[in-house]
Amino acid sequence: MTLGVRFAVNVSPKPGILDPQGRAVEGSLGHLGIAGVSAVRVGRRVELTVEAADETAARAVVERLAAELLSNPLIEAYEIEVLGAASSTDSERAPSDGGAGAGARAGAGAGAGA
Amino acid sequence: MTVRIGVVVFPGSNRDIDAVNALEVAGAEPVILWHEQASLDGVAAVLIPGGFAYGDYLRAGVIARFSPVMRSVAAFADDGGLVLGICNGFQVLTEAHLLPGALLRNRGLRFVSREVEIAAERLDTPFTHLLGERRALRMPVAHGEGAFHADAATLDELEANGQVLFRYVHDDGSRAGGEDDRANPNGSLRAIAGVLNAAGNVAGLMPHPETAVEAVLGSDDGLGIIASFVASAAERERAGGRAAVAVGAR
Numbered sequence: 001m002t003l004g005v006r007f008a009v010n011v012s013p014k015p016g017i018l019d020p021q022g023r024a025v026e027g028s029l030g031h032l033g034i035a036g037v038s039a040v041r042v043g044r045r046v047e048l049t050v051e052a053a054d055e056t057a058a059r060a061v062v063e064r065l066a067a068e069l070l071s072n073p074l075i076e077a078y079e080i081e082v083l084g085a086a087s088s089t090d091s092e093r094a095p096s097d098g099g100a101g102a103g104a105r106a107g108a109g110a111g112a113g114a
Numbered sequence: 115m116t117v118r119i120g121v122v123v124f125p126g127s128n129r130d131i132d133a134v135n136a137l138e139v140a141g142a143e144p145v146i147l148w149h150e151q152a153s154l155d156g157v158a159a160v161l162i163p164g165g166f167a168y169g170d171y172l173r174a175g176v177i178a179r180f181s182p183v184m185r186s187v188a189a190f191a192d193d194g195g196l197v198l199g200i201c202n203g204f205q206v207l208t209e210a211h212l213l214p215g216a217l218l219r220n221r222g223l224r225f226v227s228r229e230v231e232i233a234a235e236r237l238d239t240p241f242t243h244l245l246g247e248r249r250a251l252r253m254p255v256a257h258g259e260g261a262f263h264a265d266a267a268t269l270d271e272l273e274a275n276g277q278v279l280f281r282y283v284h285d286d287g288s289r290a291g292g293e294d295d296r297a298n299p300n301g302s303l304r305a306i307a308g309v310l311n312a313a314g315n316v317a318g319l320m321p322h323p324e325t326a327v328e329a330v331l332g333s334d335d336g337l338g339i340i341a342s343f344v345a346s347a348a349e350r351e352r353a354g355g356r357a358a359v360a361v362g363a364r
Contacts, residue, residue, distance in 0.1 A: 017263065018301075020223045044172075069180070072173060072209065074216045075263060 002051045004086030005058040011071045011078045012043030046070050049086040117348040120147040120157035122187065122203070124178050129164035129201065129324065136324035137161065140337065140344040152182040159196035159347035160187050162203030164256070164322060174217065174259045175205030184210055196240055196350060197316045198343050201257055204308070204318030213311055213318050214272060215264035221293040221301025225258040229333070230299050232307045232321055233283045236276055239310060240346030241317045244338050250287045251335035253326035255299050260320040262302035262309070269304055280308035280319050 013019040021042035029037050048065075052058035062080055071078040119142045121133045134144040145157050149167075154160065168177035178184060184206065191197045191212050199207040207213040220226055231250040234242040245251075264272065272278050282290035282298045282305045293301030300320070308319025323336025 017218070018221065020219050020221050024223055069176065070172065072176070072216055074265075075218060 003054060003058065004049050004051050005055055006047065006049050006083040006086045007058070007062045008081040008083055009046045009048070009062065009066045009070050009078050010043060010081065011046070011066075011076050012041055014075055014077050017075050043076075044070075047083070055082070116141065116143040117159075117344060117351055118143045118145050118155075118157045119344065119347055120145050120154055120160040122147045122149065122160060122162045122183055124149045124165065124167035124181065124206075126167045126169050127163055127165035127202070129322065132322070132325045133161050133163040133200070136327045136336070136340045137344065139327045140341045142344045142347070147183055149178070149181040149183045152186050154183075154186050154190055158351040159198070159343065160190060161324075161343070162187070162197070162199040162206055163324070164201030164203060167202055167206060170202070170259075173209065174202060175207075175209035178206045179210040188212060191311075191316050194313070194315050194350075196343065196347050198241060199316075199318035200322060200324060201255075201260075201320055204320055205259065207316060207318045212316050213309055214268060214277065215262055215306075215309060217259050217320070218261040218263045219259050220257070220299070221261050225256075226260070226299045227254070227256040228299070229253065230255050230307075230321055231283050231285055231297065232280045232319070233287050234280055234339075235278050236310075239279065239314060239317070239342075240350075241279065241310075241339055241343050244342040244345060246338070248287065250283050250285050251323075251326075251338070252285075252333045253321045253323055253336045255321045257300070257320055260300040260302065262300075262304075262306040262320075264303065269306075272306075272309060273304075275312060277310045277312065278304070278306055279310045279317055280321075281305045282307050 019041050022040040026040040050058040050061050066078045066080060119137050121130050121144050123130045123146055137144040145155055187197060188210055205217050208216055229252055231252050233248050233250055234245050236242060237245055284297050290297035290305040298305050307321055310317050323339040325331060326333040326336035327340055328334055
């Protein structure tokens with residue numbers, strides 16, 4: 001019996017890394033007539049469902065994905081949030097179709113360009 | 115015998131044909147290596163061309179890192195094999211941790227597509243030994259994420275180890291300034307346009323030497339880089355080093 005847990009991984013530029021997108025957003029604030037907003041940093045949020053024996057095991061998978069794929073540790077930091085038990089409305093695709101798996105493409109077509 | 119050099123093709127590569135042409139101009143036989151293949155087909159060296167591998171989703175180069183061909187390229191590089199990454203290929207090599215640093219969004223936020231000038235900081239590497247002298251080399255850039263970044267300690271270490279291979283320069287060869295200097299097209303720290311790994315067998319740069327190999331293309335200043343790479347691959351092959359026909363499991 002496995003458990004589906006919904007996570008969010010919030011990836012943001014590390015302190016000290018120049019964030020030109022944040023700077024551009026900040027630069028636009030004058031056009032909105034907004035004052036008093038500073039230190040805008042633009043990051044990325046990735047939500048995903050993990051099927052595992054328990055929440056600890058699921059979290060370990062997310063930790064690995066966050067560190068190896070979803071963020072570049074040289075320039076980005078990440079935080080993991082547990083959103084709760086997965087539900088069928090979390091994604092446009094049913095969890096059973098494997099569509100979220102990065103490994104889904106492996107295997108087929110080896111050597112096609114040789 | 116003509117030296118065979120692999121050109122890796124990912125979904126979204128778009129400078130692969132330019133790379134093939136440049137290798138032919140330099141006298142090599144290009145061999146296309148598809149991203150799904152684990153075998154490097156016994157090539158003497160590997161070139162990773164520009165483009166938008168896997169759509170540059172998530173971060174430029176990161177998804178390509180996990181492809182079967184890149185696992186073999188990493189093993190080839192660890193074994194001393196020569197690998198050159200250009201533009202998106204450079205991004206792939208940094209994401210694969212085969213080269214130091216990271217390439218951030220251009221500081222001006224714009225995609226930059228124009229000619230720039232770079233100079234080799236070292237003339238004694240497999241990628242630059244035929245350049246002859248340090249001078250400004252004119253060639254195009256075309257990228258949105260090319261600002262070289264590493265922390266200050268890493269930058270100092272790269273300088274001390276001679277791993278800064280190319281810098282953006284003015285046409286008199288003097289080093290470009292920061293993001294406000296047009297000669298530095300993307301705001302790269304210390305005007306770094308290309309780096310070398312510590313072992314000296316893997317290099318990457320953002321500008322495109324492979325599209326500046328014939329006068330008809332507007333410049334042939336890039337040919338010295340491609341020719342150095344080809345000559346070094348031939349040399350290494352004569353010395354007995356070449357890619358295993360099959361590395362790892364498919």
